[in-house]
Amino acid sequence: MQYKTLSDKQLAAMLWWSMDAYKDLDGVLCDGSVRSGKTMSMSVGFVLWSMSRYRNQTFAMCGKTIEALRRNVVNPLRTWLEGLFTVREHRAQNYIEIFCGDTVNRYYLFGGKDESSAALIQGITLAGVLLDEVALMPRSFVEQALARCSVAGSKFWFNCNPESSEHWFYREWVQKAKEKRVLHLHLTMDDNPSLDEAVKKRHERLYSGVFYDRYIRGLWCIAEGLVYPMFDRGKNVAREHGTSGDYYISIDYGTLNPTAMGLWRVDGDTVTMEREYYYDGREQKRQKTDEEYYADLESFAGGVPIVQVIIDPSAASFRECIRRHGKFRVKDAKNDVIDGIRYTASMIASGKLKIHESCENTLRELGVYAWDGKATEDKVIKANDHSMDQMRYLCYTLRRRIKAGYGDYGTFML
Secondary structure (H helix, E strand, C coil): CCCCCCHHHHHHHHHHHHCCCCCCEEEEEEEECCCCHHHHHHHHHHHHHHHHCCCCEEEEEEECHHHHHHHHHHHHHHHCCCCCCEEEEEEHHHHHEECCCEEEEEEEEEEECCHHHHHCCCCCCCCCEEEEEHHHHHHHHHHHHHHHHHCCCCEEEEEEECCCCCCCCHHHHHCCCCCEEEEEECCCHCCCCCCCCCHHHHHHCCCCHHHHHHHHCCCCCCCCCCCCCCCCCHHHHHHHCCCCEEEEEEEECCCCCEEEEEEEEEEECCCEEEEEECCCCCCCCCCCCCCHHHHHHHHHCCCCCCEEEEECCCCCHHHHHHHCCCCCEEEEEECCCCHHHHHHHHHHHHHHHEEECCCCCHHHCCCCCCCCCCCCCCCCCCCHHHHHHHHHHHHHHHHHHCCCCCCCHHHHHH
């Protein structure tokens, strides 16, 4: 996106440290909707502040992963800072240097994806830290990063899209921003004057339910009710079988729990579940062996050329059984539950995911698959979820293959 003009909130996010009303605060926290310009304003502001206040100092830029940080912050910074600063990346060492005349500072890149990540940032002394999508990082990593800021005048820069209103970051930082001496700025797409109106409308159509409240309205709220309330039988149910595209089988494997398989046709930017397999050993009062399930898999494929079988990564014995037979290429599913649900929901909302009307178990689960409204973090009720899991495996594992068909649709997930 090209930023031709900035709103008052975007300017405040970028330049708060130079404003009389805010310059003595310890940090800034920007939350709100997608496409509101939070990342651009804060990334540029972080560099402007650090380069004007320090020389030969060390800073940290943090994302959920270093890959995501490079994609969302480091690479765009080269464009945003062009003509003002020189950015030199040392990729193997995971840091960048930024130059302006005889001023140079170093910015280390960190990924905060799990509890073990806190150890990566220990021992470093920082003059400031930027935490991009901080709500996706574990508390231990965030607190360790903040503890490293011991240079006089160091400041904290946070941005994120909202999560649950029970999330630790909301309770400890958003609700206590004044107490923590942090400027809290809430932005929505209306605060981004560079955003095309058609793009804004498209994003509004992509979400419903809790995802609409979080990613469009920018609200911190509990996930409750149906996981996929946007599923529309008029838009998302296929009445005829198609023939174009590539075929995949996705499997949620159960020993005691049901085993669900979906035969999926991927055609450009659209995925269609053409038929389903569903076996419940408890209901049938007989558990099947891996070899019996493999025989069912061959029969289920029915001679259709299968590009890959995508399988629950915890199903080690069945995965090995499939490989041993040598007929199908096997791929472990990408099993990030919440990210996978977000991505699948956006495909459903856009009409890019369809279920054939013959897939009765899948259609039944879509009508009852629900959030656990009593949980303190986003969590689904573990019931009526077996076909929902294989559907999520297919969508999220193939997201880059699917994305190639529709431009930037769903890129916030990648």
